[in-house]
Amino acid sequence: MSRRISFVEVGPRDGLQNEKTLVSTADKLELVRLGLDAGARRIEVASFVNPKRVPQMADAEAVCAGLPSVDSVSYIGLVLNGKGAERAIATGRLHELGAVCVSTDGFAIANQGQTSDESLDVAKAIVGMARDAGLKGQATIGAAFGCPFEGEVSEDRVVAMAASLAEADPIEVALADTIGVADPAHVSRLVRRVIEAIAPLPVRVHFHNTRGTGIANVWAAVEAGASVVDAALGGLGGCPFAPGAAGNVSSEDVVYMLHRAGVETGMDLSKLIAANHWLAGVMNRKLPGMVAQAPAFPKIVQEN
Numbered sequence: 001m002s003r004r005i006s007f008v009e010v011g012p013r014d015g016l017q018n019e020k021t022l023v024s025t026a027d028k029l030e031l032v033r034l035g036l037d038a039g040a041r042r043i044e045v046a047s048f049v050n051p052k053r054v055p056q057m058a059d060a061e062a063v064c065a066g067l068p069s070v071d072s073v074s075y076i077g078l079v080l081n082g083k084g085a086e087r088a089i090a091t092g093r094l095h096e097l098g099a100v101c102v103s104t105d106g107f108a109i110a111n112q113g114q115t116s117d118e119s120l121d122v123a124k125a126i127v128g129m130a131r132d133a134g135l136k137g138q139a140t141i142g143a144a145f146g147c148p149f150e151g152e153v154s155e156d157r158v159v160a161m162a163a164s165l166a167e168a169d170p171i172e173v174a175l176a177d178t179i180g181v182a183d184p185a186h187v188s189r190l191v192r193r194v195i196e197a198i199a200p201l202p203v204r205v206h207f208h209n210t211r212g213t214g215i216a217n218v219w220a221a222v223e224a225g226a227s228v229v230d231a232a233l234g235g236l237g238g239c240p241f242a243p244g245a246a247g248n249v250s251s252e253d254v255v256y257m258l259h260r261a262g263v264e265t266g267m268d269l270s271k272l273i274a275a276n277h278w279l280a281g282v283m284n285r286k287l288p289g290m291v292a293q294a295p296a297f298p299k300i301v302q303e304n
Contacts, residue, residue, distance in 0.1 A: 180210025250289030
């Protein structure tokens with residue numbers, strides 16, 4: 001178990017993509033700025049997908065054009081096919097392409113119009129496109145812990161997909177609990193198996209809190225050796241093509257838990273909480289994350 005993880009803020013993309021109220025480009029850029037100010041050095045800023053299917057991401061190029069230039073920051077664009085990868089590369093503002101493959105045919109077809117095997121081939125090709133363009137390529141296995149259409153997913157299938165992705169030489173392979181069905185025992189077991197299959201490549205994890213197990217699953221993954229963790233400010237998020245999918249694990253909740261347990265993230269919790277309150281104003285509602293709703297702990301005692 002590492003005492004320090006790499007933190008990836010996915011709020012500007014995965015946090016917002018399922019929101020019905022369109023968020024302005026300016027507010028998306030402010031969300032990125034607040035993430036940077038809180039310490040995030042990897043931020044998923046947009047997805048390059050069909051705007052008719054995901055209207056919230058229609059301004060992906062405009063968001064990229066407005067990104068602040070900051071040293072040692074890696075901006076990530078999510079892409080599902082070659083056309084999306086070409087759009088992302090053309091912005092000239094991204095450092096990573098995030099490819100996605102899916103463990104089952106049912107969800108792969110709903111999410112990206114491909115079979116599971118086809119999505120795997122495309123993800124590997126996108127990693128290659130990123131490398132050819134001088135960018136980093138990473139890959140995520142969606143519905144790695146369960147599928148909204150087919151139910152249970154074979155661990156052997158996920159491990160085999162991870163091993164195949166590793167052949168394309170991405171910077172990491174991620175396991176995504178797209179619909180929030182994982183439990184800590186399952187997470188621990190699968191993360192360990194994937195680490196063994198793809199070492200020395202890092203394993204990243206991406207959890208949704210649909211059934212309240214997200215934060216426990218983050219801990220199980222880190223304890224099992226995952227070294228990169230995704231989270232979204234305020235716990236927003238969901239997938240337009242996965243029925244019942246709810247928010248990501250909250251950035252503030254993840255950082256609070258890991259810091260209390262002695263695992264460093266490089267993030268400033270107080271700034272994340274302030275950013276949560278700002279975003280709640282933009283969304284005009286209280287956000288799902290718990291830490292920002294609770295009193296600060298431990299209390300700071302001021303001396304006279």
